[in-house]
Amino acid sequence: MKNEIKVGDWIRDREGNITKIIQTLSLFKDVELYLGEDGYQYSDNAIVKHSSNLIDLIQCGDYVNGYKVTNVINKEPCPSGKCVDIDADRPSEYCTLWEDNIETVVTKEQFESISYKVKE
DSSP: OTTTOOTTOEEEETTSOEEEEEEEEEEETTEEEEEETTSOEEEGGGEEEEESSGGGGOOTTOEETTEEEEEESOOSOOTTTOEEEEEOSSOGGGSEEEGGGOOOEEOHHHHHHHOOOOOO
16 A cells, blocks of 8 residues: 555544544655544554545445445445435435535444443
């Protein structure tokens, strides 16, 4: 992944965190770290996916604007046409979100890490 990630790109790490890259840090000849908006440093091996479009990192099971993503319409990066279907109690025409509609994202990994399971 070296040299592919640029300042301004979005990344998703192995733990499900999504952040925007604000700085590239070159430590050694073969090692680069990326500083995210969240204040953390990410190495190449911690990043599972990156894109210049936030919506490209959203997966089924994530929550966007408080609604669970049930379908990723276009699974490939597409600057002008990627959208996600959400599980919502609204008319179907309001259940598709485009990148401009995204206000908040909670990944499925983040949601699972804070979930409390009640035993039966």
